[in-house]
Amino acid sequence: MSSLDIFTGETIGTAVLILLGGGVCAAVTLKRSKALNAGWLAITFGWGFAVLTAAYISGGLSGAHLNPAVTVGLAVKGGTAWGDVPVYFAGQLLGAMVGALLVWASYAGQFRAHLTDPEILAAQPAEEGMVDQKTAPQAGPVLGVFSTGPEIRNVAQNLVTEIIATSVLVLAILTQSTIGGVLPTDPKGPGVMGALITALVVVGIGLSLGGPTGYAINPVRDLGPRIVHALLPLPNKGGSDWGYAWIPVVGPLIGGALAGGIYQLAFA
Template sequence: MSNLDIFVGETSGTAMLILLGGGVVAGVVLKRSKAFGAGWVAISLGWGFAVMVGAYLSAPKSAASLNPAVTLGLAIQGGIKWSDVPLYIGSEILGAMIGAFLVWVAYLGQFSAFLTDPQVLAQQPAEEGLVDQKSAPNAGPVLGVFSTGPEVRNYWQNLLTEIIATFVLVIAILTQGLNQNGDGLGPIGILITSFVVVAIGLSLGGPTGYAINPARDLGPRIVHALLPLRNKGGSDWSYAWVPVLGPLAGAALAGGFYQLAFA
């Protein structure tokens, strides 16, 4: 596969992933949305379907990684060349930023209504997906639409949660085997992985919001910082290293475990 194939596949697939994944969070947490208050199950299912659509879109062009942690795991396994890893990761971050921007466009009216609602501004919201402002005093009430934040702010505990959740994701991908071209999962593997993402969300997503993907968190967090959203608050950069380092560490452990136990 060419560098152009990797760039197009990973950028477009990750953009779709974030558009649908961030979109379900926006739908659940923003007032004036028909999905407002649908809850954590809806968010977990939405992210699983988002992975499925993004991966099917990406697969004809690239390995449908859509995730620097998965890219790292596949590189350790041998499914992705190490020389291609920087292009994969750069494309995934760019795609995540594009997807986050499109979430803002799609929910522009809801963002405006939510961030000018006196009731919202007068309290520190604790609805599903919103950042706890008491533990993240600089974070704004819509940051949870774009990136993750812990319910209990303990950096090492949060880091460990992300390592464990990402280990589950990556080892589940690696043990399914590559497709006949040797460069990613086949159609059934993509479907299985989507269910794995739902399972992680339901079982391990409660503590941190389960980033399990550095691009998924970092790209939209950058977009949140840049968007002209009145009353949006800060982007909680003091926490941003956790959903980057944790997934990468979990992926490295999964890749190493795979090589020891299955290769």
């Protein structure tokens, strides 16, 4: 596949992933949404369906990595050329930002209603100096729609959780008989079932390991929307919690590389 195919497929696929995944977070979180307070099950299954849809759409172009951790794991395995890795990363980050913008466009009225609601505003610190930096360092009231955050802020635990969860995801992908990612270049054959299996793995990870950190398991899934949150002119949006932002980037990349190494040792 060409670099253009890779970049196009990853941009479109990751945009769809974030649109549907971030969309379910918005639906469950924001005031005046019909799915308000639908809960963790809705979020985990919503992200699983997001992976499934994005993989089917982009698999024929790029192999549907949709995740730098998957790309790294495949490169370590030997299924992806290291020279293609920056192209995958670029498409994935751009797609994640586009997807986050589409979530905002789809829920613009709900964002406005939520961020101007007196009850929501009353729950936020009145001044930046009132924020406890150890427990809630400037995470705004809608940041969870865009990116992840820990329930208990402990750098070592949060990092280990993301490494473990991502290792499970990437190893599950690497051990499927696919070409280049979740789907082969020709999306006929075992890759089609592989996309479904991967989506169910994402649901399982969310149910089992998502509690501590919100299971980013994908650097651009967190970083791209976090950048968009920082740039959007949302009233009373609060901070983007950049002090935590490196963990859902570094942890999944380590997890992807670790899964690739495990594959080489145990399965190759």
